[in-house]
Amino acid sequence: MTGERREGGCLCGAVRYSLPWPLAMAVSCSCRNCQKQSGAPLSLVGVTMRDGLEIGGTLATYVDTAQSGNAVYRQFCPACGSPVLTDTDAARAQGVIFIKGGTLDDATELRPTVHCWTQSAPAWLSFAKGDTIMQRQEGL
Numbered sequence: 001m002t003g004e005r006r007e008g009g010c011l012c013g014a015v016r017y018s019l020p021w022p023l024a025m026a027v028s029c030s031c032r033n034c035q036k037q038s039g040a041p042l043s044l045v046g047v048t049m050r051d052g053l054e055i056g057g058t059l060a061t062y063v064d065t066a067q068s069g070n071a072v073y074r075q076f077c078p079a080c081g082s083p084v085l086t087d088t089d090a091a092r093a094q095g096v097i098f099i100k101g102g103t104l105d106d107a108t109e110l111r112p113t114v115h116c117w118t119q120s121a122p123a124w125l126s127f128a129k130g131d132t133i134m135q136r137q138e139g140l
């Protein structure tokens with residue numbers, strides 16, 4: 001497959017990656033766990049094919065538990081703490097992986113069109129007309 005790629009990495013630069021562009025999908029997740037992990041009211045999550053992702057450096061993994069009880073593998077740079085990847089068994093089965101959108105070197109074109117866990121989104125957040133809103137959503 002030929003085509004454009006984009007790069008990104010953690011805050012300190014110890015972890016770098018490149019992936020095919022555009023992403024398969026971009027999603028915002030306002031679940032409490034993403035809020036806690038990211039320190040932000042929502043997490044911007046890019047969905048990409050895992051066989052197209054090239055990653056350099058070492059990520060540490062925190063095994064989180066979704067409300068469903070399923071494991072969520074939250075991968076972060078152990079040096080600077082940036083969350084970089086999120087993985088689940090379902091994502092592995094589908095051949096995709098989740099990237100924290102804010103770690104792209106240029107995230108300005110990343111616009112989420114699906115919004116998960118809006119029941120815990122901040123009250124000031126509004127969503128574009130036509131976007132998909134999910135009050136709850138497992139797996140991110």
Ligand SMILES: [Zn+2]
Binds near residue numbers: 010015077078
């Ligand atoms: Zn780092």
Ligand SMILES: [Zn+2]
Binds near residue numbers: 030140
């Ligand atoms: Zn989440």
